[in-house]
Amino acid sequence: MKTSPFLLTVILLANVAHADDIATIKAVGPGAAGAAEARVASEALTKGGAKNLLPILKSFKGSSALASNWLRSTFEAIADAETKTGAAIPKDDLLTFVKTTSESPEARRLAYEWLLKRSPQLADQLIPNMLLDPGPDFRRDAVERLLKEAGDAKNDAATAVYRKALQGAVHEDHVKKIAKALRDAGDEVNIQQHFGFLSSWKIVGPFDNKDKKGFPIAYPPEESLDLQAEYDGQLGKVKWEPIATEDDYGMVDIARQIENYKGSLMYATTTYTSSKDQQVELRLGTPNAWKLWVNGELVFEREEYHRSTKMDQYKIPVSLEAGDNVVTLKICQNEQEDSWAQSYQFQIRVCDSTGSAIPSSNKTARRETAQGASK
Amino acid sequence: MNSQLIYAVMMLIAVAANCQAGDWRQFRGNAANSVAIDEKPPTELSGGSTAWQVALPGRGVSSPIAVGQSIILTASSGYGQDRLHILSFDSETGETQWERQFQATGRTACHVKMSVATPTPASDGERIFAFYSSNDLICTDLAGNLQWYRGLGEEFPNASNSLGMSSSPIVIGSTVIAQVESDAEAFAIGVDAESGETKWKIDRPRKANWTSPTILPATGSSPALALLQSSAGLAAVDPETGTVVWNFADGASTTPSSSVVGGNIFIPSHGITTLKPAADGRSFEQLWNSSTLSPATSSAVVMDGMTFSVNSAGAMSAGDIETGERLWQLRLKGPFSGTPVAANGHLFYFNEKGLAFVVKPTREKGEIVSELDLAETILSSPAVADNALYIRSDGHLWKFANQF
Structure with missing residues (x-):
């Protein structure tokens, strides 16, 4: 069957139109930048109906978190309208998309949940094969x-x-x-290994943090990391000492393993060996104020004391280089007397965005971790 | 007519034009003071007053709001509570009109008792402004179509609290005002309701703060002001510019919020402290202070010349709003997290275990006239609209209305 040039032109123009609209949405930025244009584009895509569902899903990949929410909202507006009118949705296309693990996990989940509304039995069909899914x-x-x-x-x-x-x-x-x-x-x-906790550290301190004044002060370990150096600490000379944790969840407990120096701060450092250049997440849990460096670059800092803690409390995306990467933490204790404000501890792990551990390729580090956990 | 008066009149006209009778547009109502004096919700909650009950797809401490025929509610779900929901229900039937879900762009860590959906959404009558502990500020139209999205957690990643954020936004004129205050970073922001762009952003005391802003209504030549509470006190802020007009600096609670009733301001400061703003709105006079009326988590409510507080033991205290003198106490079963609502001459309390108490207060005593056990954890505050009462738990939303 031949397709007329006119029809081909119409199809081509329609595809260009939705591509332009999607590009407009993907251009949104902080401060509501591009929101007015995105609103118009979202409306146009919504009017286009079910045929735009798959292109929207495919455009999640590489989109910012803000743009993904615009795309999600547009998808839902279309799917909602199609559901209310009883219109067909491209079920087979969406199902194929859900199964394509190279696509955005968030978009695949969105498609899955909408498919599930019409076909609840899909869960039995799909989920058993998704134990190692990227989502x-x-x-x-x-x-x-x-x-x-x-x-x-x-x-x-x-x-x-x-x-x-x-x-x-x-x-x-x-x-x-x-x-x-x-x-x-x-x-x-071995829970430590399962989650990818960093369990072997060198630590130095205490340094002065009376009245919480130490947080902004760059003590010598911030200036240059010399594991052989000796420093003037809060209570006298201090030098780097090894500290390891056998805790299942990688908790380095300074208060218990060293001492709960009130109004103090410590520096801890370790080396993580990456098998390649890669993006990972460092996930940190601590109730203390902290600063974190990777290869000498400050990746985040937070001056909050004793407002609760949990595993994966902070998720910090970082770029690692192939080979050794130096992870350094500054951790600060204040002088609160409340019973719930006496923790002086941290846990850090290396994982991907799903939370799956990315183990250090340093065999020694891996062995130490395994031995620590098996004791 | 001077420019200030013209502005005040315009604000009043704008509010009146958008404000439909029976709406409950934001946390603690249109005036953000928990008072719905003209509403007549049922005072007997047991029996047949349950108009409908719907299951919710996620947790939440936020309260419902009412806009026209819609009841809007937020929720959060997922292992990390990072799925954000905005839900719209038909106020007559409880049927879902629409739902939109978003992925949190900021931190979702919070105390197990709280939820990422703790702040109550707000509306200007044309749009919904949904805010979350993750500092996602999302604007949709009344049909659920996304209008703009601010990821304040991404823009200001240190402005978060590991226990969770709870401050609910308010709308004054064309400005959405949110307090985003934590130990690590603290600010208040005025966002243009239509565009989502920042009108102003001011630094705030760097300390964890769970209170919500309230409104000092326009009077005479004085335009409406936003009242921002913190541990430092209470700042009156121009909603258009963020300029601090005056500042009460004697400290205040970081949990219950202030209210404005009858032109006076009731601040949870050293118990309760009352202020009378000057006629031009540029200053204030302190009236009385009462340490015996100190509220715990729930904000104080003012009705019929009395102020009502609940302490951490669940004891309700009534005080004279002219003098601050305590009039009487009534033992309720606490603890309470949500703030009661005052309507139809009664006070409607819901404790954390889901027990509802309807209290009839007089100058002499308080009397519990109705109780109901909803048997679910309730940390939210009720809403009142179109002579009906709405309350949500983690699992359900209820409407209570008089039978016809």
């Missing part, structure tokens, strides 16, 4: 199913399912549950 929500669903399966099984069969579930688990609650079941069954679980 943490898909992984979570897959682990949930395995936990239920393990709960219904007994002895070795249950252990085998828990083992399988652990491979995909990226969330603390799941790992805790799985680790308990496996350990109860006599299995060994």
Whole structure:
């Protein structure tokens, strides 16, 4: 069958139109920059209906978080309208998109959730194969199913399912549950390694942080990192000392392992060996004020004391170089007397955006971690 | 007519033009003081007063707002509470009119008791302004179409609190005003309601602050002012420019918020401290202070010449608004996180365990006239619109209305 030149032109123009609209949306920036234009583009895409759903989903990849929310909102406006009118949506295309793991996990999840509204049985079809999916929500669903399966099984069969579930688990609650079941069954679980916690550090201090004045002061370890150096500390001469943690969740507990010096600060440093140049997330948990450097570059700082802490409290995207990368933390304790304000601790791990550990390729570091966790 | 008076009149006209009877446009109502004196919600909550109940797709401490025939609510879901929901329900039937979801762009860490959907959304009658602990400020039209999106968590990544942020935005004229205040970074921002662009941004005391701004209404030649509370006190701010017009610097709570009723300001400061703004709005006179009326988490409410507070033990205190003298106390079952609403001559309290108390106050005593156990954790504040009462838990939204 021949397609007329006129029809081809119309199709081509339509595609150009939606591409322009998507480009307009992707150009939004902080401060509501581009919002007026994005509003018009979103409206045009919405009027275009279901045929724009897939192009919108495909454009998530590489979009900023703000642009992704504009795209998401436009997708939902179309899908909502199509659902209310009972119109067909391109189910097969969306299903293929969900299965394409190279696409944006957020967009794939969006498509999946809308498909699920019309076809709830899709969960049984898709989720069991998503244990190692790049999308943490898909992984979570897959682990949930395995936990239920393990709960219904007994002895070795249950252990085998828990083992399988652990491979995909990226969330603390799941790992805790799985680790308990496996350990109860006599299995060994290295939670530190599973999450990629950095467990072996060099630490120096205390330096003065009375009245919280030390946070902005660049003490010598900030100027140059010399692990052989000796410094004038808060209470006398100080030098770098090794400190390691055997805690499952990589907690370096200064108050317990060294001393809870009130109104003080410490520097801790470690080396992480990356197998290649790569983007990773450093995930930090601490109730203390802190500054973090990677290869001498300050990547974030935060002056907040004792407003709670949790694993993965801070997610800091950083670029690592192939080979050794130096991670240095400044951690500050204030002088609060409240019982809930006595923690002086931190935990840091290296992972990808899903929360999956990216282990150091330094074999010594890996061995030390494994030995520490198995004691 | 001088320019200030013209401006004040224009603001009043703008508010009147957009304000539909029965709306409840923001946290603690259109006047941000929890008073809905002309509304007649049922005072007997048990029995047949439940008009509808709907299940929610996520958690939340935020309160519903009412705009026309829609009840708007926010929620958050997902393992990291990073999925942000805006929901619109038909006020008559409870049916979902539309829902939009977004991915949080800022930090979602918060205390287990709180939720990322803790701040209550606001509306100018044409748009919804949904705000979250992650500092995502999202504007949609009344049909759910995205108008603009501010990722204040990305723009100002240190302005967050690891326990969670709870301050709810307000709208004055064409400005959306939000307080984003934490130990690490603190500011207040005035955002243009139509464009989403920043009109002004001012530094605020760097200390964790969970209070919400309130409104000092326009009077005479004095335009409406935004009242921003913090541990340092209370600042009156021009909503158009962010200019601080006056400042009460004697300290205030960082949890319950101030209210303006009858032209006087009731501040949770050293118990309760009251201020009377000058006629030109450029200064204030301090009236009385009462340490016996100190509110805990819930904000104080003023009705019928009395102020009502609840302390951390769940004891309700009534005070005379002319003198600050405590009139009586009534034992309720606490603890309370949400602020009660005053309507139909009664006060409507919901405690954290989901127990509702309807209290009839007089000068002599307070009497519990109705109780209801919703058996779900409720940390939010009720809303009143079109003679109905709305309350949400983590799991449900209820409407209570008189039977016809």
